[in-house]
Amino acid sequence: MSKATSLEQHYIIGGGIAGMATAVYLIRDAGVEGKNIHIYEQLGVAGGSLDGSGDAESGYMIRGGRMFEKHFACTFDLLDTIPSADDPSVSVTDDIMAFNRMVPGSSNCRLVRDGLPAEDRYDLTLSAHDIVDINRLILQSEAGLAGQSIEDWFKPSFFESNFWLMWSTMFSFQPWHALTELRRYLRRFIHLFPGFTRIAGILRTRYNQYDSLIAPIITWLRDRDVKIATSTQVIDVTIDGTRQDRRVISFALADESDVQVSEDDRVYLTLGSMTGATTQGANNRAPDLHDKEGGAWTLWRKLATQNEGFGHPEVFCGNTNKTAWHSFTVTMNRPDFLSLWRISQTTGRAPEDLSLSLIQVGRCLSSCSTSHISGAKNTVPIPSGVTVCVVTDQATSSRNRCGRRQATRSSQSFAGT
Numbered sequence: 001m002s003k004a005t006s007l008e009q010h011y012i013i014g015g016g017i018a019g020m021a022t023a024v025y026l027i028r029d030a031g032v033e034g035k036n037i038h039i040y041e042q043l044g045v046a047g048g049s050l051d052g053s054g055d056a057e058s059g060y061m062i063r064g065g066r067m068f069e070k071h072f073a074c075t076f077d078l079l080d081t082i083p084s085a086d087d088p089s090v091s092v093t094d095d096i097m098a099f100n101r102m103v104p105g106s107s108n109c110r111l112v113r114d115g116l117p118a119e120d121r122y123d124l125t126l127s128a129h130d131i132v133d134i135n136r137l138i139l140q141s142e143a144g145l146a147g148q149s150i151e152d153w154f155k156p157s158f159f160e161s162n163f164w165l166m167w168s169t170m171f172s173f174q175p176w177h178a179l180t181e182l183r184r185y186l187r188r189f190i191h192l193f194p195g196f197t198r199i200a201g202i203l204r205t206r207y208n209q210y211d212s213l214i215a216p217i218i219t220w221l222r223d224r225d226v227k228i229a230t231s232t233q234v235i236d237v238t239i240d241g242t243r244q245d246r247r248v249i250s251f252a253l254a255d256e257s258d259v260q261v262s263e264d265d266r267v268y269l270t271l272g273s274m275t276g277a278t279t280q281g282a283n284n285r286a287p288d289l290h291d292k293e294g295g296a297w298t299l300w301r302k303l304a305t306q307n308e309g310f311g312h313p314e315v316f317c318g319n320t321n322k323t324a325w326h327s328f329t330v331t332m333n334r335p336d337f338l339s340l341w342r343i344s345q346t347t348g349r350a351p352e353d354l355s356l357s358l359i360q361v362g363r364c365l366s367s368c369s370t371s372h373i374s375g376a377k378n379t380v381p382i383p384s385g386v387t388v389c390v391v392t393d394q395a396t397s398s399r400n401r402c403g404r405r406q407a408t409r410s411s412q413s414f415a416g417t
Helices: 017-028 073-079 092-102 128-139 156-160 162-171 179-198 209-222 295-306 336-344
Strands: 010-013 037-040 053-055 059-061 111-113 227-229 234-241 246-253 258-260 266-269 326-332 357-361 364-370 387-395 410-416
Touching: 010 017, 010 246, 017 037, 017 073, 017 209, 073 092, 092 209, 111 162, 128 156, 128 179, 156 162, 162 179, 209 227, 234 295
Parallel strands: 010 037, 010 266, 037 227, 111 357, 326 410
Antiparallel strands: 053 059, 059 326, 059 410, 234 246, 246 258, 326 387, 357 364, 364 387
């Protein structure tokens, strides 16, 4: 990228972690002045899928954490620039590393089956044939995997293994998902296999990921006069030229206003969303089952239809029956559940030390975790004595799904005793 001038404007569509990272790198690496950077986010708060909201009375909402580990070089390069929430002299990267040295991630009972620690919880229960199939997949070129699903490659017994239970909940895989994606994840995370049954090697943030990651980035950007417009949806982008030589000339907002883009300006689009079109429930009502499309997906569909080279959004959002996932956040002010959990972990560790556990009842599988989310400087303060637990539901096979089908990604919060 050429050296920034004082006149060019930089427009970032989408205020999730990708959009905010773009702004940080523009300032840090490209020398762009913060006042010339504009971020547009359709939701009322920036941060995208790294969110955290609510209160102890009505219930907190965390739609699910994003997993990372020490080899996320780009992530930690970004966060090394950002001061942490508690101590500006310590970067977010250093704070994460320090917290994980103090509370290393490790689960003594990652798999709970029918209310008891699974006897085979330290065994991946893979057959010799399954191991051969995994190795064949890792060594196979992607060109030969096009159009195949995971269940096309493996025998049905593979999906009954502890490996699949742990892997699918850790990375949100289903048997009908693309085989190519599984291959990429296997090659990317193969170094985690030695501690896989204990979820060793996975890093966690000191607080919920909004407070630990997003809030410090927002503070850093606003201190440099970056303009972050929330509740501002971009509904269309006008592009002129051919695929080899084209530029954005304007984009339209939902309030019917237009933003004109000069030849010297730059526009950065983030398309699609992990939690787009989320429907939320509450203590007394379930999330709406009616399908709907989020703004990020609508914009991507429109751009892909009107312009060559914008990919195929239908692959990701064309069948929400197969891409939906469910989570709920439980807010508790009594220690009963955590006491039972500590017993299952055979340790007296504090709630913030409890790692991921998988709870299996019949064909239903829930992934359950807590995090250290109390702290005076939190954007979402958690009172003393209150614990927040995030649970993701997942069926153990494509032929027997757990509960009612959700047509869209959905989240629900519960507050109770």
